[in-house]
Amino acid sequence: MNTSISTSRAVQFAQSFGGPETLELRTVPVPAVGPGQVRVRVTAAGLNPMDWFMTSDADAAARFGLNLPCGFGNDYAGIVDEVGDGIAHLFTVGDRVFGGAFSRSVADHVVVDAPGHIGKGGDIHHTPAELDDRVAATLSIAGCTAAAALAVVNPGPKDTLLIGGAGGGVGVFAVQLARLTGARVIGTGSATSADALRALGAEPVTYGEGLAERVRELSPDGITATLDLHGTNTIAVARELGVPDSRMTTIAAVVEGITPANGASAAPGAIEEIARLAAQGRLRVPIAVSFPVQEIRAAVGRQASRHVHGKVVIDLA
Secondary structure, eight states: OOOSOSEEEEEEEOSOOOSGGGEEEEEEEOOOOOTTEEEEEEEEEEOOHHHHHTTSSHHHHHHTTOOSSEEOOSEEEEEEEEEOTTOTTTOOTTOEEEEEOTTTOSBSEEEEESSBOSSTTOEEEEOOTTSOHHHHTTSHHHHHHHHHHHHHHOOOTTOEEEEETTTSHHHHHHHHHHHHTTOEEEEEEOGGGHHHHHHHTOEEEEOSTTHHHHHHHHOTTOOOEEEESSSSHHHHHHHHTTOOGGGEEESSOOOTTOEEOOGGGOOTTHHHHHHHHHHTTSSOOOEEEEEEGGGHHHHHHHHHTTOOSSEEEEEOO
16 A cells, blocks of 8 residues: 555646646545555556547536546556555556546546446556557557447458548557458548558548549459448448448447447457557557647647547656
8 A cells, every 4th residue: 555645646627628728737636545446656648539529518528427627538557556455366556557547547546446347437457568558558448449349340351341530549459450350451541641551451542522432443342341430421331332231330420220339348358358469569559649748738639630640648657
């Protein structure tokens, strides 16, 4: 048990929800640990689009059950600082760990349930020895979401998979995990993302008007499955190309007849497998840029611009 400190830093919305300009780095009490919980000294926190989407205004925050003052961020990596009663057999002080802490990961300390769930109680997993904390801090939300989406369509060596928004945070994982199944992957993105998509193993195609024709040119034998990781446009194109609804999924929209996916529905063990693949070098997580926590507003602005190829990470060590 660490009793040497009583306060730490946390990025919070103190007065109102909103854009990056409303975020503050505040001094707060170190969170207390209860039975079945672990406190983590955070070294790095990865940003995701959902972080700012669900805190962009009061109405969005209310839909996710968030109230002021409210923390920020979901993905973290760090070192176990304190262990609550009943779980000493699972974690010990000094263990390197990673996971998710719902809307509170960008802080010196987070308390999560053990082993927990990606939802509001948070979750925690042992970090493989070969895995850097910055990379571990990017895995939880995007990795679990990609795994859940792929589980819906279940790709394999005989599939040609069309992934809409393949260059985004979830797409980075989805493309590579799909390729590991032996599937061929065609990924939509901007013209500037083509090289990044090729590096992940996807065949790039520019999104927008005429997408169906461009996909037909790339794959005259057709598309067998589709992930839409941005909205619904790729779903519409896939239907035009004859992909059955049963082999399509979305993560950011609801479409009648399509089974949606989210990180909370990922199969048990999915995130541990993703961490193992990353540690082995079989799954590459590009880190676009890292910021010190004092520059949280600039970091969130960069991430929210959607013009970054790779993950944005906050350093707290």
